[in-house]
Amino acid sequence: MTAIEFTNQVQTLSYSLKPVALNLTRDLDDAKDLIQETLVKALQNKEKFKAGTNLKAWLYTIMRNSFINNYNKITKRSTTLDNTDQITFLNTDDRFVAQNNAVSSFALNDINQAIEHLNDEYRKPFMMYYTGYKYLEIAEHLQIPIGTVKNRIHIARKELKDKLRVYNPVV
CATH class of the missing domain: 1.10.1740.10 (RNA polymerase sigma factor, region 2, helix turn helix motif)
Structure with a gap:
């Protein structure tokens, strides 16, 4: 070759x-x-x-x-090496440093705001699904077809994804 x-x-x-x-x-x-x-x-x-x-x-x-x-x-x-009586290794890589709660607090506020701004017909099924209800239970409770429940949850996720785009990693 x-x-x-x-x-x-x-x-x-x-x-x-x-x-x-x-x-x-x-x-x-x-x-x-x-x-x-x-x-x-x-x-x-x-x-x-x-x-x-x-x-x-x-x-x-x-x-x-x-x-x-x-x-x-x-x-x-x-x-680094700790020179005390008992020799131990300390990892000082920045990736392992604990972060404060400010970043997660901002993110949580943004998520809650985005959910609040969802149209009510999408927010109700989404929140019920989020809290653990099954599709069938949501359909029975809201008295709508199960396909409509799935569609509304899908649309809610899509809208939330668009509104919270700043938190998506670029890949």
Whole structure:
């Protein structure tokens, strides 16, 4: 396999790496960085690829190993040693710091406001479903067909999703 053929195949397969990278990193920017690092390593080490083997699997292996290595670097960097009588490791990574309740309080207020602004015909079935009623029970209580109940709950969810779009992660 020539260098140009190898590069073309790697480029073609690069699009299939994104879902796996997102699954590993859980962040779009980190996933893009991981894909880029994977492609750079693959192109730098093309002589290590054995023609006739699965190139896609080889790229996935490079990506997984890169992710693990980066994770280990971050973990080692954020771990400090306590010099007390009993030696213990303290993890000081910012991802594990407890947050105050202000953010969740704002979110809860926004959610409650969005629910209050729903049309009454959508809010009632939605709140009944949210509190644990079954579709059939809601239909009997409101004296409407079960299909209407399902439709109204679906529309309420859709409206809430639109109103609370700022809380959706970008993926």
